[in-house]
Amino acid sequence: MKKMFALTLMSAAMLTGCMKGEQKADLSKEENKIFYSVGTMHGARFKTLEMSETEKVAFIAGIKDSLDGKPEQVNSQEYAMKFRELLTKRTEDMAKGNKDKGMKFLDSFVSSEQAQKTASGLAYKVLTAGSNDKPAAEDTVTVHYKGTLIDGTEFDSSYARNNPTSFPLNRVIKGWTEGLQLVGKGGKIKLVIPSELAYGDQGAPPKIPGGSTLIFEVELLDIQKAPAAKK
Structure with a gap:
């Protein structure tokens, strides 16, 4: 779980455009390119959760509040288990859908x-x-x-x-x-x-x-x- 939450923080660079309109990343600086690459790499892991637009906004708000040192609006420890349950369910649902599609493809092949x-x-x-x-x-x-x-x-x-x-x-x-x-x-x-x-x-x-x-x-x-x- 700790690893997953660490990846959540690192994926901020990829998704910050969801907050107040599209905000284009300044990639003229080498340091910005480094953080951008980290964001895209780890953000791809969360793409598999197929988050809704409102979930993306909440996700980014949590990252931004943490980076800005603001107080939590929800208790992270309380919701850690809920996140784990949600992650498990969405992973299982996605895997089942992929297996069904894969079986049809295999039979057709x-x-x-x-x-x-x-x-x-x-x-x-x-x-x-x-x-x-x-x-x-x-x-x-x-x-x-x-x-x-x-x-x-x-x-x-x-x-x-x-x-x-x-x-x-x-x-x-x-x-x-x-x-x-x-x-x-x-x-x-x-x-x-x-x-x-x-x-x-x-x-x-x-x-x-x-x-x-x-x-x-x-x-x-x-x-x-x-x-x-x-x-």
Whole structure:
């Protein structure tokens, strides 16, 4: 909770325009740019709460009063638990809505693209088969990939960084661990991963909301076999 309230204070820079008309930030100074970047980074976390306009105004008023050293208009300690209950409910409601949308998208992907669906709920389509050499869960793989939400929003890409990444296959989300064992070295696969095989109801804020179904296109560039287990 303390961390959440700290983030509330730091997001002031992003939302101050809600108070007395639009107030444009002066970004000519380096210090102002620093605080602006902090505001946008942490303000994005609160975007997932889908606050109403009146809630935004109250939110900013609380931040401004605190920064200006004014007395609290409500008892923060008393409302800390209420905020936690509200946060939990809105997070659960949002996750359920995202899961419902994700399931419809996944089913459509399977039917419209002649994709496959495993017993776990993972949907996939092999775009390029690659060789017969496929990784095991214990192996380390090197890949190029792009990850998007079902609305097309890109949240991660090794292509954008121009830098392939390597990792033990059993140290990532379940959808990757299962999915990459279905394609050979040199191949490419498209994965549609339901939230229970990705980041669950909590998501990975601020880029991945709770309950999100994720889409990945992954090129399997190399496989480093795990050492044989000692007898």
